[in-house]
Amino acid sequence: MRNLHQHIALYVFEIIILGIGFIVILNADLSFWAQLVILLFMLFFYIAVGLIRHTKDHDMHGKVMLEYISISIIVILIFFLINISRI
Amino acid sequence: MIKFIRHYFLPRTSNNHRSKILHNSSLFVIVILLLFSSWFSIIVNKTNPQILGISYSISNQELLLLVNEQRLENNLPPLKLNEKLSSAASAKANHMFANNYWAHFAPDGTSPWKFITDNGYDYIYAGENLAKGFVTAEDAVDAWMESPSHRDNILSAQYKEVGFSIVEGSLQGEDTVLIVEMFGQEKNQFLAKAEVDADSINQTQVDESQVSEDPDVNDVVEVPLLGTNDVFEAKNGVEEIVSQATPVVDLFSSTKTISFILTAVLLIAFLLDLFVVARKRIPRIVGDNLDHILLLTIFIVFMFIYNLGVIL
Numbered sequence: 001m002r003n004l005h006q007h008i009a010l011y012v013f014e015i016i017i018l019g020i021g022f023i024v025i026l027n028a029d030l031s032f033w034a035q036l037v038i039l040l041f042m043l044f045f046y047i048a049v050g051l052i053r054h055t056k057d058h059d060m061h062g063k064v065m066l067e068y069i070s071i072s073i074i075v076i077l078i079f080f081l082i083n084i085s086r087i
Numbered sequence: 088m089i090k091f092i093r094h095y096f097l098p099r100t101s102n103n104h105r106s107k108i109l110h111n112s113s114l115f116v117i118v119i120l121l122l123f124s125s126w127f128s129i130i131v132n133k134t135n136p137q138i139l140g141i142s143y144s145i146s147n148q149e150l151l152l153l154v155n156e157q158r159l160e161n162n163l164p165p166l167k168l169n170e171k172l173s174s175a176a177s178a179k180a181n182h183m184f185a186n187n188y189w190a191h192f193a194p195d196g197t198s199p200w201k202f203i204t205d206n207g208y209d210y211i212y213a214g215e216n217l218a219k220g221f222v223t224a225e226d227a228v229d230a231w232m233e234s235p236s237h238r239d240n241i242l243s244a245q246y247k248e249v250g251f252s253i254v255e256g257s258l259q260g261e262d263t264v265l266i267v268e269m270f271g272q273e274k275n276q277f278l279a280k281a282e283v284d285a286d287s288i289n290q291t292q293v294d295e296s297q298v299s300e301d302p303d304v305n306d307v308v309e310v311p312l313l314g315t316n317d318v319f320e321a322k323n324g325v326e327e328i329v330s331q332a333t334p335v336v337d338l339f340s341s342t343k344t345i346s347f348i349l350t351a352v353l354l355i356a357f358l359l360d361l362f363v364v365a366r367k368r369i370p371r372i373v374g375d376n377l378d379h380i381l382l383l384t385i386f387i388v389f390m391f392i393y394n395l396g397v398i399l
Binding site for chain 2: 029
């Protein structure tokens, strides 16, 4: 939060990429597995951007990385859960 | 209880200034719970779909009503139900399930029109619409009306009759419900109308150059579009076809609700954590709350909009 202004471009970029990804999943006629691949790419991007920012701020730590990965796994599992009827 | 909530949702000394629910250990527990929920849902869905399965209820009457409502609002005559077109729609749905495709034209090149002619419907205009994954007729018709091309098709004056099929099955690895609607205008209807027009023309001495007394019946127009039905024909004794499944628990809505609540709880926890720490200026090494808030906010909006239904 303290570095909001410093990283504003990265935040905006992140919002755009995540937004586009979810819009594609919502609107394109894709199979569940294709949607999952798009989601994985989005989350990979989310983790990468987060870790780059922490590295720049010199507060990169193992538990920070674990936190990003845990949140990403939760999002994947939730997406999986709401699509169980399609599997 | 209040102490518990504070411990889990507010950064304090007791939780090392990070809401307990956001600790990696808590996130790990959530992951395990989600894994278990997914596994449990799959097992129950596969073994007892009558307990935990897809709940849907779509009837031809509803489709008739909804689509013809749209036509009537646009000063168009309602479509009439035709059994041959319904048989064609059923054949198309079964063909898609058997050959595992989701398209107007089959991978082997089979066109929608083949199903229509194979069922004895000699058309001069014909069309098709497809929908899958919708749980109500209203959702499907709404989706078609939101699509400009499908909307144009629903409101086409070229079509006089319609038939449809609602079939559940497994398509491309997904359990789903297909709605196939086919509609058209038969050649004999076209000719009969032309004859009536010709009679009236003869009686009123209208300029014959404006009338086709011998229409070119080979001039067939094939336009994929949306299906409609005739409310009035249905009221006159057409058998209602209702396709429905009513499990004890609807899989999609229940999992979506649980997921929505879980995401909202995490989002609130991150927001509280963000504001309390910012206010108290507590230094600590954790992930960027704003990052997680952005992701979860976009994801919760996505979940709110997300629907399994697709049209073609």
